[in-house]
Structures are given as C-alpha cells and as structure tokens.
C-alpha cells in the first residue's frame with residue numbers, strides 16, 4: 001500500500017561543534033578504556049558543544065540544507081524541530097531558528113520523540129505536505145546538546161553520547177514513493193529518561209505525597225539515566241520490525257531498499273538488527289565512530305553525509321529508521 005503523496009528531499013545539511021571528546025579523554029573521567037568502548041559500541045569520538053546552544057547547531061545545519069535545496073528562507077512554510085535538549089521550555093527551538101534564518105513565512109514548532117525525533121518529524125512534514133497545497137517547502141531540523149544532560153560519572157552512558165544537528169528541506173513530489181510506520185511503548189518510559197522540572201511552587205503541599213508513581217523514586221538530577229541492556233534489547237527488536245512494516249506499507253520487500261540510514265546508537269545494535277532483517281551491512285550507512293549517539297540528530301547527520309558522499313543517488317530507495325526513549329520507534333521509506 002502506498003499512501004499519501006510522495007515527497008522529495010530538496011536539500012540536506014549537518015553541523016557538529018568543533019570540540020572532540022575521544023575515548024581516551026573519557027578514560028580520564030571514568031574507569032573505561034578505548035578498547036572496551038570501541039568493541040562494545042563502535043564509537044571512537046564525539047563532538048561536544050562548549051559554547052553553542054542547541055538552536056545554534058540546528059541553525060547551522062538548516063542553513064546548509066537550505067543552500068543545498070537552492071531555495072531562500074522565505075519559501076519555507078513550516079519548520080519542525082526535533083529535540084530533547086531544547087534551550088528553553090518556551091519558545092520552541094524552531095521559532096528561534098526561524099528568527100535566525102529570516103524564514104518569516106513559516107509556522108514553527110518543536111516535537112519530542114527522543115532518538116526517533118527526526119524520522120517522526122520527517123513523517124509529520126510529509127503529512128503536512130500531503131494535506132496543505134499552499135505549503136511548498138518544510139524544513140525539518142534535529143539538534144541536540146546532550147552533553148548538558150549526560151552524567152560524566154556514569155561509564156555506562158557517558159561513553160555513548162555526543163552533540164550535533166542535521167536538517168533536511170522537504171517538498172512535495174506527487175508520484176514519489178512514500179511510506180511510514182511508527183509505534184510507541186510507554187511501558188518502557190523509565191528505561192531511558194531525564195527529568196526536567198522539580199516539583200517546586202508556592203502551592204506544593206509539603207504534607208502530600210506527590211502523585212507520580214512513575215518517576216518519584218528516580219533521581220532528581222535532571223541527567224540522562226538508562227537501563228542499557230533493556231534499551232539494547234528493545235532496539236534490536238524495534239529496528240527490524242519498523243523497517244519490515246514500512247517496506248510492507250510501501251509495497252516493496254526489504255531487499256528492495258538501496259540504503260538504510262538507521263539511528264546510530266551502537267554498532268552492535270545495527271549489526272544485530274541487520275542480521276535479523278537479513279539485510280547486508282554494506283547497504284547500511286554507519287558513521288557513529290565519529291559522532292556517537294546524538295539522539296534525534298544521528299539520522300539527519302548520517303543522511304547528509306551519505307548524500308554528500310555520493311552513497312545516496314537520485315532514484316535510490318532510502319529507509320530512515322529510529323528508536324529511542326519513550327520507548328519509540330519508526331521508519332520512513334522514500335525514493336531519493
């Protein structure tokens with residue numbers, strides 16, 4: 001079944017902050033070593049923001065994508081920003097990026113689907129393009145400064161994550177292939193989380209027990225906590241299942257996919273998922289060695305690198321797949 005109108009990726013871009021944090025640098029902070037990190041995760045370095053807010057990373061990536069699309073910011077009708085590390089509760093990062101771009105004809109909002117964020121925002125963009133004939137271009141951005149919420153005393157998590165941003169400009173192409181499939185499993189909400197606000201206000205009843213039977217006993221440090229093994233298990237099931245279902249919905253078989261761009265969390269997760277799918281690693285784009293896990297930003301960074309590196313060519317069937325906190329998972333299939 002092919003549903004919706006098709007979309008075309010008009011341009012892509014990415015940006016990472018200049019500072020690199022190597023495995024050896026991390027070995028000075030926690031008891032770990034380069035060999036353990038490389039063999040268990042495939043990661044060698046990550047980029048870390050020292051002075052650049054989340055919006056700044058997204059803005060830089062967006063400018064690159066707009067330039068590649070050969071459009072001007074005033075042609076953009078919608079900006080969707082995926083992030084879990086927004087600089088403000090409000091306004092939306094998308095509005096700040098809109099201001100910096102001068103994209104004054106756009107509606108702009110943020111969404112949070114953790115590491116599935118970009119793929120989910122991409123699908124929202126496709127649905128807007130399918131239903132609003134006035135809309136010509138949508139800018140989808142994913143940006144993260146995860147270093148602000150990482151516990152650099154926790155060797156089980158700090159080795160995984162980095163900062164960065166990616167962006168794509170999408171437009172309508174009536175006859176192009178498009179399919180998507182998304183699911184969430186909120187029963188896994190505590191497997192990967194970072195709390196945002198403390199319950200503080202003049203109206204809090206100090207005698208009453210706070211009505212939160214999910215996160216009350218969890219640390220109030222606002223840092224990212226994960227059950228690494230549980231997330232690993234979920235990821236290795238989620239990725240093959242969303243790719244298979246998206247392919248089914250596109251009316252193609254998984255082997256028709258020319259290139260798979262998955263969320264870059266751990267090389268072992270990608271390899272295990274590939275084996276389950278019966279999909280060759282040669283057709284999977286992997287760049288996590290250089291960036292680690294940048295949450296929502298991994299997929300658009302990888303997409304941009306694959307496009308600019310000539311690995312994705314016009315006409316190729318491309319699958320973007322994500323999974324992450326929530327727990328969430330999803331995939332889209334397009335013809336590039």
Ligand code: UT7
Nearest residue numbers: 031032033036040115155156159228229231232265266324
């Ligand atoms: O976007 C989604 C974000 N999250 C994820 O993708 C996380 C998915 N999970 C993973 O990638 C893996 O579970 C980890 C990389 C986090 C951990 O790898 P693992 O192979 O599952 O290791 P483990 O947790 O089973 O730990 C094995 C051992 C333990 O020692 P003992 O108890 O066997 O003595 C850990 O304490 O490795 C130890 N360990 C480390 N040793 C050196 C855990 N982290 C480290 C470390 N360096 N950084």
